[in-house]
Every structure is written in C-alpha cells, then in structure tokens.
Amino acid sequence: xxxxxxxxxxxQVHDIRKPLxxxxxxxxxxxxxxxxxxxxxxxxxxxxxxxxxxxxCSQLLxxxxxxxx
Amino acid sequence: MLSILLVDDDHEFTExxxxxxxxxxxxxxxxxxxxxxxxWLEHNSFDHILxxxxxxxxxxxxxxxxxxxxxxxxxxxxxxxxxxVKSIIAELCGPKVDYLLKPIQRECLERVLxxxxxxxxxxxxxxxxxxxxxxxxxxxxMQALYTMIERVAAxxxxxxxxxxxxxxxxxxxxxxxxxxxxxxxxxxxxxxxLSKELISxxxxxxxxxxxxxxxxxxxxxxxxxxxxxxxxxxxxxMPLDMQxxxxxxxxxxxxxxxGGSKEIAVDCRVVSATNRSLENIxxxxxxxxxxxxxLAVFPIEIPPLRERAADIPLLAKxxxxxxxxxxxxxxxxxxxxxxxxxxxxxxxxxxxxxxxxHRAYIMSDxxxxxxxxxxxxxxxxxxxxxxxxxxTAGKTIDEVERELIYxxxxxxxxxxxxxxxxLGVSVKTLYNRLSAYGGLGEFS
Numbered sequence: 001x002x003x004x005x006x007x008x009x010x011x012q013v014h015d016i017r018k019p020l021x022x023x024x025x026x027x028x029x030x031x032x033x034x035x036x037x038x039x040x041x042x043x044x045x046x047x048x049x050x051x052x053x054x055x056x057c058s059q060l061l062x063x064x065x066x067x068x069x
Numbered sequence: 070m071l072s073i074l075l076v077d078d079d080h081e082f083t084e085x086x087x088x089x090x091x092x093x094x095x096x097x098x099x100x101x102x103x104x105x106x107x108x109w110l111e112h113n114s115f116d117h118i119l120x121x122x123x124x125x126x127x128x129x130x131x132x133x134x135x136x137x138x139x140x141x142x143x144x145x146x147x148x149x150x151x152x153x154v155k156s157i158i159a160e161l162c163g164p165k166v167d168y169l170l171k172p173i174q175r176e177c178l179e180r181v182l183x184x185x186x187x188x189x190x191x192x193x194x195x196x197x198x199x200x201x202x203x204x205x206x207x208x209x210x211m212q213a214l215y216t217m218i219e220r221v222a223a224x225x226x227x228x229x230x231x232x233x234x235x236x237x238x239x240x241x242x243x244x245x246x247x248x249x250x251x252x253x254x255x256x257x258x259x260x261x262x263l264s265k266e267l268i269s270x271x272x273x274x275x276x277x278x279x280x281x282x283x284x285x286x287x288x289x290x291x292x293x294x295x296x297x298x299x300x301x302x303x304x305x306x307m308p309l310d311m312q313x314x315x316x317x318x319x320x321x322x323x324x325x326x327x328g329g330s331k332e333i334a335v336d337c338r339v340v341s342a343t344n345r346s347l348e349n350i351x352x353x354x355x356x357x358x359x360x361x362x363x364l365a366v367f368p369i370e371i372p373p374l375r376e377r378a379a380d381i382p383l384l385a386k387x388x389x390x391x392x393x394x395x396x397x398x399x400x401x402x403x404x405x406x407x408x409x410x411x412x413x414x415x416x417x418x419x420x421x422x423x424x425x426x427h428r429a430y431i432m433s434d435x436x437x438x439x440x441x442x443x444x445x446x447x448x449x450x451x452x453x454x455x456x457x458x459x460x461t462a463g464k465t466i467d468e469v470e471r472e473l474i475y476x477x478x479x480x481x482x483x484x485x486x487x488x489x490x491x492l493g494v495s496v497k498t499l500y501n502r503l504s505a506y507g508g509l510g511e512f513s
Binding site (some may be wrong): 001003004006007008010011015017018020021022023024025026028029031032041046050053 | 150
C-alpha cells in the first residue's frame with residue numbers, strides 16, 4: 001500500500017470514529033432516561049439520532065470498501 | 070455540583086454530552102472552537118474543562134497555556150480519538166490533567182468529573198490517616214504543624230503561611246478552616262493573579278456601573294467569606310499601593326464596594342500565604358510592615374518536603390492509592406522504589422512528588438502491578454538540569470508544537486498528508502504552520 005493510501009485510510013478511520021462516538025453518547029443518554037423515568041420523548045429523539053449515525057457510519061464504511069464510489 | 074466547559078466542534082456530540090452532564094448534576098457551557106472557549110474563560114470560572122484535541126482553529130493544547138494562569142486552575146480532561154496522544158498528555162499532566170478516549174462512555178465521564186465519589190465506594194486510600202481531613206504525614210515537623218493548626222483554629226487570629234512552592238499552603242489553609250468549625254465558607258483568591266485594576270473589585274466587590282464593564286453588582290471575597298475564612302494566596306505579590314486599602318479593611322473590619330458608598334461589616338479570618346522568606350519580605354520591601362503584623366498575627370512555617378523525608382513513602386503511597394481508586398487499577402511501589410523517592414530532595418515539594426507519581430502511573434505497563442518510575446526525577450526546578458530531550462516543563466506551546474510537527478514529518482518521511490493525519494490537523498493547517506516557521510525546511 002502506498003503512503004498516500006495509508007494516510008487516506010487513517011483519515012477515514014478517524015471520520016468513522018465520530019458517528020461511533022455520537023452513537024455511544026446517545027445510548028448513554030437513553031440509559032439515563034430509562035433509569036430515571038424521564039420523559040420518553042428524549043429517548044426517542046436519541047434513538048433517531050443513533051439510527052442516523054448508523055447510516056452515516058455505514059456510508060463511510062461503504063466508501064472505505066469501494067473508493068471508486 | 071461542578072461548572073463545566075465543554076469544548077468540541079461536533080455539535081451533536083456536545084448537545085448530547087451536555088444533556089448527560091446535566092443529568093449528572095453539573096452545569097455545562099459549550100464552546101465549538103478555541104475562540105469561543107477563550108470567550109467563556111474571559112468572564113466565567115469553571116471547575117473542569119473537557120477539551121477536544123483538534124478544533125477548527127487550532128489544537129486544544131493551545132488553551133492549556135491560558136488555563137494554567139487561571140485561579141483556581143480548573144481540572145482539564147482531553148477528549149481524543151487518537152490513543153497516540155496519550156504520551157503527550159502524560160508529559161503535560163499534573164494532578165489536574167486527565168484524558169478520555171472516544172467513543173466516550175458515561176462511567177468514564179463520571180469518573181473524571183467526580184473521582185471523589187468513586188473513592189467512597191472502595192476506598193483503599195482510606196488507610197492513610199488524614200489530619201484535619203486533608204493533611205498526610207506523621208513526621209515530627211508535621212506533628213508540630215498539627216498542634217499549631219489546632220491552637221490557632223481555636224482563636225480568631227489571622228494566620229500567615231510561609232513555605233516554599235508546592236508544600237501545600239492551600240491545604241493547610243483549608244485544614245485551619247475545617248478545624249475552626251465556622252459557619253461561613255472558605256473563599257480563596259490569588260493576589261498574584263489579579264491585575265491592579267481588578268484587585269479592588271475582587272477583594273471588595275463593586276456596584277453596577279462602577280466602571281466600564283461593570284454590568285452587574287459583584288460581591289467581593291471579603292463579603293463571600295463572611296463568618297468563614299478568606300485565603301489570600303501569594304499575598305506578597307499584591308501591589309504596594311493596594312496595601313493601604315487592605316490594611317484599612319483589616320483594621321476596621323468594614324469594606325466599601327468599588328463605586329459604592331455604604332460600609333459593609335465583614336467578619337472572617339484571613340489566612341494569607343507566601344513562598345517568600347521572612348528576610349526577603351523585609352529586605353525587598355514587598356509587604357508594608359503594618360500589613361505584615363495584621364496578617365501574620367500567627368505565622369506558620371510549613372516545612373519543605375526534604376525536611377520531612379520520612380513522610381515521602383507515605384505520601385507517594387497515598388497518591389498512588391488514590392489514582393488506583395479512581396481508575397480501578399492496583400499498582401504498587403516496591404521498597405527500593407520508595408527508598409529512591411525518599412532520597413530525592415524534591416525542590417518542587419509535595420506538588421512535584423505528586424506530579425511524578427501521576428506521571429509514572431500513566432506511563433506504567435498495564436499488564437504489571439509494579440509501577441515504573443522514570444530514570445530521573447529531575448525537573449527544570451531541580452538543581453541539576455535535565456539535558457535537553459523532547460518535552461520538558463518550561464517550553465512554550467509553540468516550541469513544543471513546532472518540534473512535534475518536525476518530528477512527525479521526519480517519521481513519515483516528509484509525507485505531509487500522513488503527518489497532518491497523525492497530528493490531527495488538516496493538510497492546509499500543517500502548511501500554514503510550516504510557512505509560519507519560515508518554510509518547509511528539509512521537507513520542501
């Protein structure tokens with residue numbers, strides 16, 4: 001693998017960490033909502049955001065496996 | 070409840086993190102860039118800063134310089150996606166710097182924000198006897214100190230604490246406060262950290278509109294310490310022309326807010342501290358004589374660590390135990406290591422010892438139980454200077470940044486895209502930095 005490819009890969013791995021971090025935090029929020037019997041609306045919003053982050057993550061992984069797209 | 074500044078440019082992350090921190094019972098302010106963080110720090114004080122390593126307008130390290138000069142110094146936790154920055158943070162670290170790796174979990178957030186609560190759960194640190202709730206040490210000089218604290222706590226006398234940097238003057242102040250069992254609070258301020266213009270307002274407060282920028286009324290530290298203890302750190306760094314105002318308050322026990330006319334009665338014990346020697350204070354005319362006698366009704370000298378070397382192993386073990394408790398690890402010192410620590414003369418006193426233990430803790434092999442001490446304890450403050458090698462305290466952030474950039478470029482054979490990625494900045498930023506240093510040098 002050329003240096004440029006290694007660098008590109010490192011950047012993509014870093015970009016994928018971002019939605020992962022969002023997912024982790026939103027999941028923690030949902031846990032808090034459930035543990036403390038808070039209004040479920042907050043949890044539903046968080047779930048939507050997790051789903052969106054999963055899509056983002058999936059798209060980034062797609063790009064990674066097929067750079068021509 | 071803590072006041073927290075969260076600095077990160079990922080808005081969804083800061084939003085959800087704010088919710089969680091809010092649930093944990095703390096107040097949180099959010100900044101998306103270094104510029105915004107600086108703005109927050111301008112007008113507010115924070116207990117803890119959660120700081121992203123890479124921000125749109127620079128590295129989070131740039132904020133450290135400013136943070137070190139705040140009083141009180143907030144705790145800082147770096148948030149990073151790069152495990153590789155761990156060693157850089159270990160170098161920067163003191164008891165007040167920590168780090169979190171993305172993706173972040175709530176337990177980790179709780180751990181960095183509230184190490185005290187963890188300690189209560191499974192406290193192995195409790196085996197160390199804390200005198201007055203905060204002081205550790207059983208040596209003869211410390212026993213003498215405890216007796217003095219007890220005696221003075223029973224009186225209402227003002228106390229001046231004398232001792233080298235890092236001996237724990239603030240801890241002794243809080244010991245005196247706790248032993249006094251007063252109803253009021255312990256309020257601390259650093260006289261050396263205040264500008265001439267702001268010092269009156271900090272000490273005595275101001276009325277709305279007293280000067281440009283005085284948009285609201287502010288109570289000074291004397292009023293806030295009502296019925297309690299006021300700790301004036303670095304009192305000898307107070308400008309001479311401010312001292313008559315302080316003297317007046319000490320004599321009359323009344324203050325007038327800046328821009329106000331009403332006299333307000335204040336009643337608090339003033340504990341002041343300085344790292345200058347008595348001779349130095351008199352010779353250099355740093356403190357007016359009349360002020361000295363008002364502040365130092367009861368002077369207490371805190372012994373430097375080398376004069377109570379018997380306490381070094383105890384302190385080192387206590388610091389390590391509290392790190393173990395915070396992080397759920399089980400590192401131990403060997404007897405030989407404790408002897409090595411006890412034979413060093415610790416020019417930076419307990420603060421330096423604590424820093425050394427924390428640094429060793431971070432650098433130790435997680436697979437082993439024995440902690441790894443560095444080959445040398447020397448710091449810029451030691452008599453023997455450490456030879457120039459990478460990071461040392463006393464370098465500016467710009468110097469360190471420059472060195473890091475060139476080192477990284479060298480490692481990747483001058484590949485700027487790769488270097489930029491390893492450094493966590495954009496290629497454009499890297500080029501900008503390089504041209505600011507006067508060109509690409511050998512990497513052009």
